[in-house]
Amino acid sequence: MQWIIIGLFSLSAVLFLLSLFQRDSNKEIENQVENMSIQMMQEIYYLKKKINVLEEEFLMESNKLSEEEGTPTANKVLTRDDILSLYEEGYSLAHIADMTNSHIDDIEDMMAN
Known part of the structure; x- marks a missing residue:
């Protein structure tokens, strides 16, 4: 009985050491x-x-x-997407209002919708 337990422990130790040196395929995929x-x-x-x-x-x-x-650009109908794209490019609301010859309140209203 002792030899069987010792054999199983030694087999488990050998298998454990083999598992440490085995190549991990998951690392390659990662x-x-x-x-x-x-x-x-x-x-x-x-x-x-x-x-x-x-x-x-x-x-x-x-x-x-x-x-x-x-035709001035003020006659062009501004959409919310136009204003948002200008705002995302870094322009302030006041600057957008100046560029489009609009009132800043109109720009803020369009942004709020």
């Missing part, structure tokens, strides 16, 4: 997922920068066209 998420974050950041550049170019072109046509 590294792949981490690398993929980093790549996706970089691509998203690049796309956001590209969208901002395109939006700025579009705004500059639309301002040029409105100046060439002789």
Whole structure:
């Protein structure tokens, strides 16, 4: 009986040591997922920068066209999305009101809705 218990303990010790040296496949998968998420974050950041550049170019072109046509930008109907995009770009509400020739209360009302 003693030999069986000693044999089982020694077998468990050997198996424990083998498990320590066994390669962990989960770590490889975790590294792949981490690398993929980093790549996706970089691509998203690049796309956001590209969208901002395109939006700025579009705004500059639309301002040029409105100046060439002789219609002021105040005649353009402002939407809440336009104001939010300007606000997210870092413009203050007062600056947005000046840029659009609107009253600051109108801008605040549109932001509140």
